Amino acid sequence: MKQIIAIGGGGFSKYGEYSPINSLIEEYCLQQTGKSCPTICFIPTASGEAQKYIIDFYRFFGQLNCKPSHLSLFDLPSSDLESFILEKDAIYVGGGNTKSCLALWKEWKLDVYLKKAWEAGVVLSGISAGANCWFEECVTDSIPGNLTALKCLGFLKGSCCPHYDGEKNRRPTYHQLLQETKLSNGLAIDDHVALHYIEDQLTRVVRANEKGSAYKVEKSNQKIHEEKLESIFIGDLM
Secondary structure, three states, X not given: OOEEEEEOOOOHHHHOOOOHHHHHHHHHHHHOOXXXXXXXXXXXXXXXXXXXXXXXXXXXXXXXXXXXXXXXXXOOOOOXXXXXXXXXXXXXXXXXXXXXXXXXXXXXXXXXXXXXXXXXXXXXXXXXHHHHOOEEEEEEOOOOOOOEEEEOOOOEEEEEEOOOOOOOOHHHHHHHHHHOOOOOOEEEEOOOEEEEEEOOEEEEXXXXXXXXXXXXXXXXXXXXXXXXXXXXXXXXXX
């Protein structure tokens, strides 16, 4: 079964500490593997493999029932890269610069290996840039001072806009890019909210707070239409 969990923002990557609101989505990702103690690999490429980010990952996931590891493309694992990815139960892609991340992945064929892992049943997840990457297109702040459209991996159809309620320019910029036909119709995700895809279909929207949501955002008849999607509090599922 193919699964992708795209997270809009928040979580351990923002706060670097364990608390209920910061852990619910991450615990949900682990739960979807169906394993009692799953292996999970953190891919911090988008952050430039920031050491604090990696340390925060181990500190955070070390408190959960899992076996954490991480992938550095500058200090590659001793096993071949494809095998290293395919042997994991879950992948968690960190936030940062989506454009630079994708460029480096393609040089190492990590995009190919991640697709193989997805097709083999490894749960793919990620936050911000790590949510953007799975879609055909996204809204990204990869270019400093600007929010722009970017082509992504295309595992999932349409476009993605994370941080929809977390950054004031995200909503108007997403609307503008759709209006100018620089992006295809897609989904916007609030912080502390995740889209759970099974196969290539959006199956569930989950949230770790009281009011977060996701939105279907489309251009139709030269106007932008926004539909709030029903979301489920993760605490009710676990």
